[in-house]
Amino acid sequence: MAVNKIEICLKEVLKKAIIDLEYVDDYSVDKIVIEIPKDKAHGDYSSNIAMQLTKILKRNPREIAQGIIEAIDKEAGNIDHVEIAGPGFINLFLRKDAMTSIIKEVLEEKDNYGKTKYGKGTKYNVEFVSANPTGDLHLGHARGAAVGDCICRIMNAAGYDVTREYYINDAGNQITNLALSLYARYLQALGYEKQLPEDGYHGQDIIDIASQIKEEIGERYVDADEKEAIAYFRKVGTEFELQKIKDILNEYRVSYDVWFSETSLYDENKVEPTIQKLTDKGYTYEADGALWFKSTEFGDDKDRVLVKTDGSYTYLTPDIAYHLNKLDRGYEYLVDLLGADHHGYINRMKAAIQALGYNADQLNIDIMQMVRMVENGEVVKMSKRTGNAVTIKDLIDDIGVDATRYFFASKSGSSPFDFDLGLAKSQSNDNPVYYAQYAHARMCSILNQAKNACIDVSDHYELLVHTKEIELVKHINEFRNEVIESAKLRAPHKITNYIQRLAQLFHSFYNDCYVIDENNKELSSQRLSLVVASQITLKNALNLVGVEAPEKM
RNA sequence: AGCGAUGUAGCUCAGGGGAUAGAGCAGCCGCCUCCUAAGCGGCAGGUCGAGCGUUCAAAUCGCUUCAUCGCUGCCA
Numbered sequence: 187m188a189v190n191k192i193e194i195c196l197k198e199v200l201k202k203a204i205i206d207l208e209y210v211d212d213y214s215v216d217k218i219v220i221e222i223p224k225d226k227a228h229g230d231y232s233s234n235i236a237m238q239l240t241k242i243l244k245r246n247p248r249e250i251a252q253g254i255i256e257a258i259d260k261e262a263g264n265i266d267h268v269e270i271a272g273p274g275f276i277n278l279f280l281r282k283d284a285m286t287s288i289i290k291e292v293l294e295e296k297d298n299y300g301k302t303k304y305g306k307g308t309k310y311n312v313e314f315v316s317a318n319p320t321g322d323l324h325l326g327h328a329r330g331a332a333v334g335d336c337i338c339r340i341m342n343a344a345g346y347d348v349t350r351e352y353y354i355n356d357a358g359n360q361i362t363n364l365a366l367s368l369y370a371r372y373l374q375a376l377g378y379e380k381q382l383p384e385d386g387y388h389g390q391d392i393i394d395i396a397s398q399i400k401e402e403i404g405e406r407y408v409d410a411d412e413k414e415a416i417a418y419f420r421k422v423g424t425e426f427e428l429q430k431i432k433d434i435l436n437e438y439r440v441s442y443d444v445w446f447s448e449t450s451l452y453d454e455n456k457v458e459p460t461i462q463k464l465t466d467k468g469y470t471y472e473a474d475g476a477l478w479f480k481s482t483e484f485g486d487d488k489d490r491v492l493v494k495t496d497g498s499y500t501y502l503t504p505d506i507a508y509h510l511n512k513l514d515r516g517y518e519y520l521v522d523l524l525g526a527d528h529h530g531y532i533n534r535m536k537a538a539i540q541a542l543g544y545n546a547d548q549l550n551i552d553i554m555q556m557v558r559m560v561e562n563g564e565v566v567k568m569s570k571r572t573g574n575a576v577t578i579k580d581l582i583d584d585i586g587v588d589a590t591r592y593f594f595a596s597k598s599g600s601s602p603f604d605f606d607l608g609l610a611k612s613q614s615n616d617n618p619v620y621y622a623q624y625a626h627a628r629m630c631s632i633l634n635q636a637k638n639a640c641i642d643v644s645d646h647y648e649l650l651v652h653t654k655e656i657e658l659v660k661h662i663n664e665f666r667n668e669v670i671e672s673a674k675l676r677a678p679h680k681i682t683n684y685i686q687r688l689a690q691l692f693h694s695f696y697n698d699c700y701v702i703d704e705n706n707k708e709l710s711s712q713r714l715s716l717v718v719a720s721q722i723t724l725k726n727a728l729n730l731v732g733v734e735a736p737e738k739m
Numbered sequence: 740a741g742c743g744a745u746g747u748a749g750c751u752c753a754g755g756g757g758a759u760a761g762a763g764c765a766g767c768c769g770c771c772u773c774c775u776a777a778g779c780g781g782c783a784g785g786u787c788g789a790g791c792g793u794u795c796a797a798a799u800c801g802c803u804u805c806a807u808c809g810c811u812g813c814c815a
Contacts, residue, residue: 494813501815697779
């Protein structure tokens with residue numbers, strides 16, 4: 187489904203030409219590729235249709251192209267002239283005013299410009315971050331949070347119905363461990379001797395929480411039954427940690443629709459019936475005193491244990507119940523954003539949902555490659571200030587929400603990347619995000635000046651014929667396509683690339699085309715319309731990656 | 740050993756069948772009596788890890804190979 191009027195029109199015109207020429211009986215418009223050439227000397231758009239047709243027609247592509255350019259209806263396509271180039275490209279040069287009509291559309295749609303119904307309201311559940319509530323979120327989570335949040339914003343804009351979800355692992359051993367660690371720190375805070383568990387949480391955050399708890403409850407659990415005490419610290423520890431996670435994500439401008447508790451799976455008895463379902467379908471067996479899931483029947487490397495010899499579940503078991511629950515809630519597709527260290531998880535979870543009657547392609551697990559912090563070419567594991575792993579908080583404090591988010595959103599999640607903190611800090615003023623924000627501030631400044639000079643936007647644009655104006659208009663015209671592409675690939679960096687280019691084209695236009703000119707109000711007014719369209723588009727694009735569009739800098 | 744990811748400019752990364760391979764940062768040279776110089780214009784910088792294949796066309800697809808990282812629990 188195409189959403190760009192000009193492109194639809196050009197494809198129709200090309201289609202009509204090849205049918206009129208009897209090159210083909212019929213041809214799907216979707217198969218006709220037109221693209222914007224990198225080099226504008228190759229036209230506003232180009233098509234490789236003649237080269238594609240060589241296979242069917244068994245003729246020289248330039249010959250085929252010659253036929254097409256003679257048959258093409260230039261009037262209907264708003265085409266100025268057509269050229270054949272290279273091996274058989276058809277380069278289309280549009281009339282100068284062909285694309286300026288997009289300005290009017292943008293001015294009318296305002297905040298909605300860029301939004302489409304492309305996704306047809308398909309229900310998606312996107313789960314991301316889902317870190318255990320046992321400590322602060324760090325570097326890897328910061329990447330997952332930024333990318334996940336951007337994906338949701340972008341998919342929403344492209345017309346998908348997206349639910350953002352966080353799975354809280356609040357039932358496993360790690361929470362018991364948290365409780366034991368807190369209990370120890372609590373007693374220590376009151377001056378009692380108590381050893382931290384061997385594999386306990388040694389971080390400063392645990393000490394801080396314990397001290398807060400001490401302030402609230404005093405010595406209440408000093409002489410209490412240990413079981414009772416641990417149950418208390420389990421509950422209160424999870425609440426504290428979760429609240430910290432919510433607070434920092436909020437500060438990071440990441441929001442959720444659903445916070446799903448693992449414990450609720452047990453409270454609502456979802457786990458045992460899930461195992462039963464697998465057993466009923468014949469996908470489990472007992473061996474070595476454990477209950478196994480025959481995941482190999484669905485392409486996994488080996489079968490997986492569901493119930494351990496000691497009767498407890500592996501981590502996988504509640505996770506299967508959780509994924510089943512999500513699918514049963516009516517989402518057509520699930521997306522999980524996971525760190526690269528969890529990639530082994532893909533096959534077994536896909537196996538599980540297939541065993542439970544769903545399709546493998548309903549679960550999309552996007553793997554986020556690792557983030558390493560590097561300084562002077564050395565990998566740094568710890569924050570210099572706190573001595574702990576680098577947290578989102580460190581990033582926000584050091585380089586700011588906008589720059590951090592933009593930085594993560596700019597990189598494809600599938601490539602590992604080295605985050606040079608020293609560089610990010612020292613060059614924060616030259617960070618690409620400021621380049622884009624500065625462009626926006628400039629636009630707003632012009633808008634203010636125009637208001638003072640009593641210049642208003644125009645609804646016709648025939649004077650916008652400068653190269654810089656045309657280039658800017660063409661890029662604005664591409665925005666909806668770019669949002670759709672980005673949504674389909676779940677690739678926010680497509681949007682930051684778009685933003686970068688938009689800012690660049692605007693800065694260049696700004697230098698060559700003076701907007702406010704009291705002696706030429708008509709041109710001023712038309713240019714002002716272009717500035718408004720640029721400002722709306724840039725603001726909407728920045729919003730898709732959760733970055734502010736400042737009016738002043 | 741097997742599975743996965745990655746290898747593109749000095750650095751961090753885009754491009755993922757199509758024309759002369761791009762951006763930001765770093766470097767060099769120019770541009771403010773005029774809407775924000777956090778800007779613009781220009782220069783320099785590349786065996787797209789290597790090899791073989793598929794194709795009219797390969798950085799892009801396939802195979803081989805080298806390198807780096809991750810995973811290969813009845814941990815979560």
